[in-house]
Amino acid sequence: DQQVKQNSPSLSVQEGRISILNCDYTNSMFDYFLWYKKYPAEGPTFLISISSIKDKNEDGRFTVFLNKSAKHLSLHIVPSQPGDSAVYFCAASKNTGFQKLVFGTGTRLLVSP
């Protein structure tokens, strides 16, 4: 049972344009959502998060949007840079007192110059 889904395995974008990565979840008990970036042979690096009490969180070029009614979140990267090329994982957790993260399968982003 895949509780967190990233239906696009890959995304190609030109430098300077917007990258939009999508994530859907099925468990309505999730109340905290995170995006991680992963380069090959490295561990995931935290990018940005959002609590279920918000619908938007922004940090520099990165913005995460949360639509609770649709159980959908998205990560916007503007402008995209070649260094953003990596695998992006969406993750979710419930308010259980610790960070038991449920990850999606990832989207590979390629930003070309």
Added chain:
Amino acid sequence: DTGVSQDPRHKITKRGQNVTFRCDPISEHNRLYWYRQTLGQGPEFLTYFQNEAQLEKSRLLSDRFSAERPKGSFSTLEIQRTEQGDSAMYLCASSPRVRLNTEAFFGQGTRLTVV
């Protein structure tokens, strides 16, 4: 470097052998997690420690797997009688107990190959 440190980075072992991995979390973090990532998948939760207490274990953690965190500092993950299906990236993460929801910081992982 004050990040999460894992050792070794790579391990190749023969089927049936035992292996042990080590994780050193960020020093002020009292929460420590182990995850496993296989090809084409996202990381999957294995187990969680708060200080030295192992508070939750996933059903993915079979009897051949054991994790410890003596004195609430570093942690070890041991796999006994390894099988080819154990081949994966084993990730350790830590987080502070500052507030309820906070990001977990991951190490670079230990890639296990069972031949």
